[in-house]
Amino acid sequence: MRSLRAHRKSDRLPEALSIQPAGVDVHSPERAGAPRLTDNEGMNDMSTLVPVLMCAALTAGAAAAAAASAASFPNPLPPDPTLRVEKLPAKYPAGWAFLNYAGDRIELRNVGSDSREVKAELQARDSTSLLVSDKRPEIYTADTVWSRGVRGTRTDFITIYDSQTLDVTGEIVLPGAKRALITAMEGMFAFTDDQRLALVFNFTPTASVTVVDLVKRQPLGEIEIPGCMLVYPSGQRGFSTLCSSGTLLNVRLDAGGAVAGRTESKPFNQLDADPLFTASAALGGVRYFPSLHGRIQPIDMKSDDVQVLPDWPLVSADEKAANWRPSGWQLIASDDKKFLYVLMQADAEEGTYKDPAGEVWVFNPSTKTRVRRMRLVRPGSSIALTHGTDQLMLVQAGTRLDVYDPQGGALVRSLGLPGLHTRLQMEPVH
């Protein structure tokens, strides 16, 4: 997936709609190119007389209506108070979510109300990834720009925002111009060490991870992870990464961000027969990765001793025969009640594993059983759940964000996602 820049030409009004009618522009009669009506020209020419009269009639009618409206309001509006810049609350409400448009912008949006929707916007240029801290009042984005737009000197950097004002309070330039340019997706940018450190995934196509100290605001070093992709925080201070040999590489870090130890699992990712998606959902420190053909692979990443747990099927034999499979982009989510929500597609076949899915299936991983299934009003590609007491299920379906009740599956509301050209990565606030 490429981070295509949004095409904004369509946002403009057609030129003809913004031009005043000729001959009745009383405010700027001398404007170049706008012919004036005089006694000697125009009035004797039937080709201009008819449309001009029609324009004049329309204008006269509008003027009469305006005069009647003005009579209803004898007093003018008072002056506005001093100009101000909006500020966000110290703790965002549970019904808000960050919507990452993957290469265009990141919106903070109120998805829990029908009132005002967009709360703020963050800049995003290429494969921009987001981290929202709950330890410090800060938001971080990892991004890439070129000094002359699409060319010139490349800079990879982390921007540090104040979470209330969204003022940029700092920046960390990442060395080497090697941050992975894929799209906004899980595994590109992650916290570790209780959010003191950040991990940035690099791909040149040599794979590595840059470790960054977010408190001191400086990069600490780079760790090579040849043949492995993406970073998933694991243990107290470290990460795990999925390798092309089908294994999981686990890297432990010391306080300075250097490698303190490495372990590698036995091969478990069936890359030829039934590979795992790289999207996952976490519950209690265990990450759950669906596979293309409908298994789920739990990996316990709570402690430094990362454990690949036994997999189990999401589909019955009959459902497997009907080619029910997981599909989508951010295709799995978890709620606060320890359930997993997986986008599922019927009649799946080769080449459809990233297509939108028609249903959401809810699983209890502790019993390895399905709790319920919900049919979506339109096929969805990404799913997430807001946090708090009244959780909402968010499903991106084309250029709509459909908000559902995750219990009964009813559609609560639907929001537009104007300008969404590629994938959407959602991150509800905690």
Add this chain to the structure above:
Amino acid sequence: MNQLDRLAEKMLRGFASRTSRRSVFSLLGGFLAGAATLPLLPVARGGEAEGTSPNDPSSGEESPQFSGNPQDPGDRTKCDYWRYCAVDGSLCSCYGGSVTACPPGTEMSPITWIGTCRNPADQHNYIISYNDCCGGVAWGRCACQNNQGDRPIVRPQTNNEVTWCFGTKSQSYTCTVALILGVALDQKK
């Protein structure tokens, strides 16, 4: 009839001699602004909101391009052209390039990912090299998401999500071409 023609010509010439082209648009715009602004805007936005993608190459945003060779059939500006079976990105055919050439002002990445696509004409499977063109202007025209043979990014060489702009002056993605590398060997059953 001739008199009518001459009268019409005289009126048109007279109108044209006193009126710039811009003011004609102004005149038309006056009517459009009065009659059509209010109903048009919500309808246009509503259409987009229902999922009508402005990027859909089948929407006619580019005139068709054919090879002229019946063994290589299909419109090279459309996502369903057979070589594009694993394209996730924009088609260079819509940016001044072609199915095998990058647009002017861009640079082709020598490092790429590959797919296997079946030619509907000769029924051969071909190995396709999807080279990205980099450093140019991309804005979403002819964007396709085809995933035949594509696999998750753990094996990046068979993944189409990566921006394959390596070894180029700029790593900013523009579009993708689809080169035939050769005929794939059929798997023994």
